[in-house]
Amino acid sequence: MAPVMDSVASFISREHQLFIGGEFVPSKGTSRLDVYNPADDTVLTTAAAAGAEDIDAAVAAARAALPEWRALPAARRAELLWNRGTRITELADEFAQIDTLNNGKTTADAMAVDIPLVTGLLKYYAGWATKLEGRTITPMGGSNFHVYTRREPIGVVGAIIPWNFPLLMCGYKLGPALATGNTIVLKPAEQTPLSALRLAEIIREVGFPDGVINIVTGDGPGAGAPLAAHHGVDKITFTGETTTGQKIIDAAKGNMKKMSLELGGKSPSLVFADADLDAAVEGTFGAVYFNQGQCCIAGARVFVHDDIYDEFTQRLVDRVSQIRLGPGLDPDSTMGPLVSREQQTRVRGFIDSGVEQGATIVSDAQSPVPEQGYFVRPTVFTGATADMRIMREEIFGPVAVVGKFSDEEQAIAAANDTAFGLCSGVWTRDSARVHRVAAGIEAGTVYVNTYGMFDPAVPYGGFKMSGFGKELGEESLDSYLQTKTVWVNLD
């Protein structure tokens, strides 16, 4: 097992406070969040549990910082974002360990995915800060007016993020919000506040003006709900469960906040008979089990053509049996624990429901699972029907449900038989089929002969009950900007 770095141990042992107005300040209340190490079920430390008064203070700080931040040359905003990305790269090992200790993910995954993506996207949006332009429009009814648009920041952004990619989710929100000249109050998930708090230290170091970024730790009802309802917040950006997203819509309506919601999924993977089977097995495996299955894009409903169903399923089961469960700090572990006791109980509940409702576990049901920590045995189900909970609800754990289809039409119908529409995977060598299926699937992203690709330049976001508003890419900027039209009479 890799030893915990001294700098990480020293960071974790600090007395964690709220980051408001450029300072670490105590919460106005006394309640604290216990912060766990999911690999061994121990309390690592505690963090402040912010309440409504703390949210008021953070929103006030963000509002006060707005004029200075908007007036700053775009080149300086770009530089600050870029420098923060660089600093995260310099501290990559430290951040990776913090997220491993607090979230459970393997350090290898954090180093391969979370860190490069977060630094990449901060740098990508640093580039956009200097390229936000309006348009000049000639009105169709005549040209004695000069009409132009300005793209202005919306104001104070409230960001509420989940625990599955703790540092990376901070970047998803901070990159575009700041590049476009907004200020922000960010609430990490109560389970995983630590990397966001370490990020706050860097924010100070890099020299962001006070109040531009405020980080308030706390739980959903205590801190998230007052942030979503706050009349001093102009836009809310949320990633998490669909039912929480619905609560946020209700809370946000008081002052007509702008919103982007990145919600749950139940994404399908379609494996056609002509697929490259090696690639399809490996890709589908990653789609389901990466990050312990705790991915909103998890391709957890796998539909396979009849002709290759038996072979594919056997190969997927073999691949799953190679998983080595263990603490994320152990380089031999290929899968860590789930984030919390609650998630472990929830995912096990889904597995039980699958069995009770008549589906069959075809993966090794006896493989060893560490006793301490929130581990769940990676599982493959077959024989599930469309109405079962394991087919309909987001499990958010290492569970695949493999079904069959006999033709393309059936495959598309099965893919779309869900309330969600986040992602999808298609495995085939038939190029005409690729385009037919891509057009037929109701989801924000279609991966063809690959899965789970992310790039800061490529937009991503859900259809149907998976939410609205794109993240990443140029598209994300739109949801942090409002267009002002100016008509000038030339007479």
Ligand code: NAI
């Ligand atoms: P959640 O949606 O309750 O939590 C996500 C964030 O929302 C956290 O920061 C939380 O503090 C905040 N929050 C909770 N209630 C709130 C409220 N009323 N107002 C404002 N903010 C609030 O997700 P949870 O309970 O941690 O996980 C439960 C399930 O949700 C998971 O098993 C999974 O199925 C799904 N989930 C999906 C995610 C995704 O990216 N699609 C991410 C996290 C969870």
Ligand code: MG
């Ligand atoms: Mg919840």
